[in-house]
Amino acid sequence: MDYVAALRGRRLMIATAIVLAVALLVSAVIRMAMPHSLASDLSFDNMAHEKGAIVTHTILPNGAKKTVTVLPKKHTRIVAIDRGYLGGTVTITRPARKGERPTKPTHGFSFAISSTTKTKDGIHSSSIRLGGRTDLGFFSVFAIFVGLIVATMRALSFASENDGHLEMTFARPVSRELVALRIVATDMLTIVATEALTIVAGIAGLAMYVFPSLAISPYTAAVLLAAVLIPMAWYGMLLCATASMKRGYGIVVGLAWPIALGLPGVASIQSSLPFLRGIQVLSATLMHIDPLWYLHAVTINSDESMKDLASVWSRSTDTALLSVAILAVVYIGAAMLQWRRVEA
Amino acid sequence: MNALSIAGLRKTYGSVAAVDGIDLEIPKGCVFGLLGPNGAGKSTTFKCVLGLIRASAGRVLFAGAPLEPGAFERIAYVPERSVLYDWMSVREHIAYMQSNFSGFDPARARELLAQLGVGDERKKVRALSKGMRTATAVALAFARRIDLLLLDEPTSGLDPVNQRTVLNLIINEAAQGTTVVFSSHQIGQVERAAERIAVMQRGRIILEGVVDDLKAGRKIVEGILPSDDFSINGLASDARIARLERNGRILRAYVTEQPDAIAERMSALGAQGLRVVDLSLEDIFLDAVAPKAATASIVEGV
DSSP states (O other), rough: OOOHHHHHHHHHHHHHHHHHHHHHHHHHHHHOOOOSSSGGGGGHHHTTTTTTEEEEEEEEESSSSEEEEEEGTTTTTEEEOOOOOGEEEEEEEEEETTTTOOOBBBGGGGGTTEEEEEEEETTEEEEEEEEEEEEEEHHHHHHHHHHHHHHHTTTHHHHHTTTTTTHHSSSSOOOOHHHHHHHHHHHHHHHHHHHHHHHHHHHHHHHHOOOOEEEEOOOHHHHHHHHHHHHHHHHHHHHHHHTTSSSSSHHHHHHHHHHHHHHHHHTTOOOSSHHHHHHHHHHHHHGOOGGGGGGGOOOOOOTTOHHHHHHIIIIIIIHHHHHHHHHHHHHHHHHHHHTOOOOO | OOOEEEEEEEEEEEEEEEEEEEEEEEEEOOOEEEEEETSSSSHHHHHTTTTTTTOOOOEEETTTEOOOOOGGGEEEEEEOOOOOOOOOOEEEEEHHHHHHHHTTTTHHHHHHHHHOOOOOSSSSSGGGGGHHHHHHHHHHHTBBSSSSSEEEEETTTHHHHHHHHHHHHHHHHHHHTTTEEOOOOOHHHHHHSSSSEEEEEEEEEEEEEEEEHTTTOEEEEEOSSTTTOOOOOOOOTTTTTEEEEETTTTTEEEESSSHHHHHHHHTTOOOOEEEEEOOHHHHHHHHOOOTTTTSEEEEEOO
């Protein structure tokens, strides 16, 4: 571990922890403003006040509160099971409207809410569930973005040393290669640690509202791997771009984000003009060496079920993650080769 | 075996030679002063020697062996400008040194820092004055067990008291067998501490030797002439006089041998108030780097 990189990493960890703590604090304030558990809001209490509504309350053997609301005029029956902090379900059944089809299920990984609808024998049934299982991969997606920000800051490690400290950095009883390796390893640890912090904060945030029932799937593995590899490749790319710079490196890093994010957009330009066509081809090629582009491998739609997530790994992740791993190694290797030749 | 051997060291930037074929042999336990005007190539030489910049040519040996990373355990270097981390505290720098050098003594570092007036270890480097930064760098270097100490302007920015402290540290360190190579513009300091010196100019060594040897036999004979335009015909061509300067009525002869005989000649010419003084290192330095601009008008075979 490199002492200076570790100190820089610690400062970054503290900054990340402060930002996450503030976010959690805001979340806690919002939570405290809510009088009941989230599940109690699913009981559709307002329906009970409709004219002719018949409401029955039962306490189930597991302690859950079951509320059945029947609206005879609407031929509607609402069954709400409130398990308090553990979540709950509400099922609404009513006659199906003419030509009504079931809507696509939504899973809302972010709030552990899922809903399904079905229409059978003229009866439409919709079910909302709160406190279902949340894939750990969901939190990792957030962690990747935090990791990328931290990677951007840590990618200036070599350039910061070049900017007036090489006489200290290189006058140590270790080879330059080892110094570089230690710095890179320390930075990687910092990135992974801040990502872990983000995942923990995400789970803590969820736990303020409902019991976090976490699930681990092949998708989790894919995202966790991506959470290490994509920021590592991004870090390597910026490290490589600034490894021999002594000043002005901030501009390179500042421009990297808009360029990297803009590449896929430019690559999708359809034009018959040779100039624009040339730019499109160039962007489409460069896109493959842009680590941010590989985020697509772990991007999911909110309508994907836990079962669907299992297929994400086999869908596209293998190649994408392998590519991004190769990019990380090549970029970091190139950065180290450059840096060992920098003169004080 | 010499602590440091430099042979044919050369560093060029394009067509400009910052260091132009330096050869030096520095014995173990010696205090070696490197003198030279700004831009002479002193700092570049230090960096080349330590491999911090790649030499274009030449060979450097530390105790007979080429420089390897492990050698930095026994070599300390204090560069001319502060290379400390502004955002780190003095205490963190102590921890940094401790994590990198097995021979670093943090208690000794604290003692030296207190001695040099850097009392508060919690202070960030950015809050320290230039002198205090230099003092911190010097204290950190002297708190290590080392064989070779390279100091590039170690007293730069220090007050006179701390300058004296650093000089004493250099002398004490050498007394314990450490070889010290230092550069300074304060020639008086070099004269006080160094046994050997080298004078650099335009990347070359133009004068090198033991200080006492350089001064041996060389004297200044000074006298006051009866008038500004008094003739000193024939004196400038005396082979025993290296240089003759005339500043108004004051006549100064830099003598390589027989100063008393020269004093008699000047007396015979009518000069009064004659005195023979030792040549200082400053005189030797100025004579080496800028013989024409050294002092007053030079008498060219009047």
